[in-house]
Amino acid sequence: MEKVRVGIIGTGFTIGIANAHVQGYQRVPGCELVAMYDKIPGRAAKFMEKFKIEGLKACESLEEFYSMVDAVSVCTPNNEHANLAIDAMNHGKHVIVEKPFSTSYEEGLRALNASKEHSELVCMTVFNYREQVEVQQMKRIIDSGILGKIISVRHIGGGGRMWDGEHVFLEWRMQEKTSGTGAMADFGVHMLDLTDYLLHDIIGDYVQFNGMTSTLVKERYVINEKDVMGDKKGDEKAPVTNDDIATFSALSESGCLCTFETGRLVGSMSMFEIAGDQGIVLRNNTLYPAGKMGLFDRSKTKGPFPSFETIDIDADIMESRKNSGLLGHDGVLGEFIDCIQTGKKPVRDFRHGLYIQKLIDNFSSAAKTGQTVYEKVSESEIQ
Numbered sequence: 059m060e061k062v063r064v065g066i067i068g069t070g071f072t073i074g075i076a077n078a079h080v081q082g083y084q085r086v087p088g089c090e091l092v093a094m095y096d097k098i099p100g101r102a103a104k105f106m107e108k109f110k111i112e113g114l115k116a117c118e119s120l121e122e123f124y125s126m127v128d129a130v131s132v133c134t135p136n137n138e139h140a141n142l143a144i145d146a147m148n149h150g151k152h153v154i155v156e157k158p159f160s161t162s163y164e165e166g167l168r169a170l171n172a173s174k175e176h177s178e179l180v181c182m183t184v185f186n187y188r189e190q191v192e193v194q195q196m197k198r199i200i201d202s203g204i205l206g207k208i209i210s211v212r213h214i215g216g217g218g219r220m221w222d223g224e225h226v227f228l229e230w231r232m233q234e235k236t237s238g239t240g241a242m243a244d245f246g247v248h249m250l251d252l253t254d255y256l257l258h259d260i261i262g263d264y265v266q267f268n269g270m271t272s273t274l275v276k277e278r279y280v281i282n283e284k285d286v287m288g289d290k291k292g293d294e295k296a297p298v299t300n301d302d303i304a305t306f307s308a309l310s311e312s313g314c315l316c317t318f319e320t321g322r323l324v325g326s327m328s329m330f331e332i333a334g335d336q337g338i339v340l341r342n343n344t345l346y347p348a349g350k351m352g353l354f355d356r357s358k359t360k361g362p363f364p365s366f367e368t369i370d371i372d373a374d375i376m377e378s379r380k381n382s383g384l385l386g387h388d389g390v391l392g393e394f395i396d397c398i399q400t401g402k403k404p405v406r407d408f409r410h411g412l413y414i415q416k417l418i419d420n421f422s423s424a425a426k427t428g429q430t431v432y433e434k435v436s437e438s439e440i441q
């Protein structure tokens with residue numbers, strides 16, 4: 059089969075996740091990255107120069123871009139995902155959008171509805187953390203049944219890049235209009251996707267939601283829009299309009315309590331613990347070096363208290379991910395290209411993206427009102 063011609067919309071100036079897509083597609087067989095487009099004139103070309111990306115066209119119009127590609131990665135701010143996905147589908151292009159799927163359920167629903175009118179196209183959301191070796195090892199342990207009945211999930215993680223209010227400026231992700239929620243939209247969606255991926259078949263749907271958020275850096279320098287790469291400081295400061303730290307929790311219909319803590323100002327510890335009545339699996343970057351995790355197996359332990367052994371991540375899992383980048387985009391982009399070529403239906407589709415957005419909306423509503431949200435949210439019922 060001919061190679062799928064791929065292009066990227068939104069090259070970047072803050073994190074520039076587009077570069078992870080470039081590297082990902084370079085590792086995925088069956089596709090060829092041919093074009094990039096950014097709405098700021100000159101930015102796509104500068105981005106390619108900065109990251110030494112060669113052999114692609116830096117398009118200056120969307121029409122030119124669409125004329126060159128069969129499939130599109132959308133790497134723009136969150137509030138542009140739904141509109142651009144719809145536009146790409148209307149141009150007959152397969153589309154994968156970065157996470158979070160949208161900034162609200164209503165916004166994302168427009169994209170899901172459009173995808174139903176284009177059932178010939180592959181439509182996916184980037185949930186790349188599933189590709190991590192620790193997550194794959196956790197899946198193997200959970201699926202073996204040795205943890206018994208799953209009773210709790212605790213997940214702490216995030217990033218520390220935004221702690222410095224003087225040098226990290228007022229990006230789109232610090233504005234509710236362009237990002238939606240703050241820390242939950244950045245990292246919380248990954249946590250929810252992982253819990254869903256590993257445990258949904260076991261713990262069922264969530265039925266109860268709580269949340270709490272806080273904004274610690276309340277204003278930042280605006281970005282100087284005159285600069286093509288948009289990475290220079292402007293003269294004024296303006297308010298941050300979403301949170302930079304969040305805790306949120308949900309109860310599943312089986313009674314499993316899932317608690318999540320994430321922030322954009324502190325990023326030292328990453329901890330993910332799944333506990334059953336017969337054992338616990340633990341990923342913790344402060345306790346275990348790369349390639350190792352913790353396991354408490356009650357059948358091997360005398361007495362009531364957990365005693366963890368350090369386990370190696372299985373060699374086949376390490377081998378299968380040995381060339382993945384840090385963020386594992388090649389895994390999810392590989393699924394995208396494979397589905398385009400074989401007609402398979404993707405798992406991380408638009409319905410799944412919208413389902414995670416619905417969860418985020420419920421946590422966010424609980425955080426804003428201080429009221430618990432009682433609602434059973436089923437992915438299968440999202441229409």
Ligand SMILES: NC(=O)c1ccc[n+]([C@@H]2O[C@H](COP(=O)([O-])OP(=O)(O)OC[C@H]3O[C@@H](n4cnc5c(N)ncnc54)[C@H](O)[C@@H]3O)[C@@H](O)[C@H]2O)c1
Pocket residue numbers: 067068069070071072073074075076095096097098101133134135136138142156157158184186243244385
């Ligand atoms: N999966 C992950 O691990 C991961 C990591 C970081 C960021 N992200 C997600 O990737 C997306 C992009 O984040 P980023 O930090 O790379 O952003 P960024 O700020 O670095 O770049 C976004 C680019 O999109 C361009 N843009 C905005 N609107 C556009 C439009 N309508 N058409 C074309 N270009 C447009 C901007 O000019 C900018 O260059 C976000 O949704 C973010 O949540 C995902």
